[in-house]
Amino acid sequence: MSMDSRDKSSRSRAGLLQSFRCAFEGIAGSVRQERNMKIHLTMSVLVIILGLVLSIDQTEWMLIALAIGGVLSAELMNSAVEKAVDLYTRDFHPLAKMAKDMAAGAVLVISVAAMVIGLLIFIPKLFVLFS
Numbered sequence: 855m856s857m858d859s860r861d862k863s864s865r866s867r868a869g870l871l872q873s874f875r876c877a878f879e880g881i882a883g884s885v886r887q888e889r890n891m892k893i894h895l896t897m898s899v900l901v902i903i904l905g906l907v908l909s910i911d912q913t914e915w916m917l918i919a920l921a922i923g924g925v926l927s928a929e930l931m932n933s934a935v936e937k938a939v940d941l942y943t944r945d946f947h948p949l950a951k952m953a954k955d956m957a958a959g960a961v962l963v964i965s966v967a968a969m970v971i972g973l974l975i976f977i978p979k980l981f982v983l984f985s
């Protein structure tokens with residue numbers, strides 16, 4: 855391997871590490887600042903505990919993972935839209951309202967889908983457990 859290509863690969867490794875660091879900072883910032891993110895995280899932990907207690911199967915874990923990942927990702931995107939809009943203007947603007955409301959709508963859509971998945975997985979198991 856030449857010096858040049860070794861330099862390039864260590865630079866790109868540093869770039870990759872920096873990207874991960876930035877992504878984790880974004881997640882940590884959202885958890886620190888956004889009340890809704892704290893609620894989603896708490897719900898996610900409770901769902902994981904329930905999944906362990908009720909011994910859900912592999913396919914059910916995959917669905918739960920997708921549901922949790924989808925909700926947390928949407929909440930992060932919602933926070934990002936809020937920050938970008940606030941950076942642009944703090945004044946009332948119909949487009950700012952629309953952007954924030956649409957981002958919040960995206961969280962609502964995936965949250966309802968996640969709730970349906972959770973109910974379909976857990977309700978029958980809880981029913982068997984308590985009947």
Ligand SMILES: Nc1ncnc2c1ncn2[C@@H]1O[C@H](COP(=O)(O)OP(=O)(O)OP(=O)(O)O)[C@@H](O)[C@H]1O
Nearest residue numbers: 890932936943944945946947948950951954955958
């Ligand atoms: N610059 C603005 N212009 C017009 N409407 C705005 C503006 N900023 C916020 N809003 C309205 O207020 C709502 C709440 O915005 P805010 O930035 O306070 O988000 P939030 O309370 O953190 O929302 P969320 O609960 O989704 O995290 C928005 O959905 C939007 O309807």
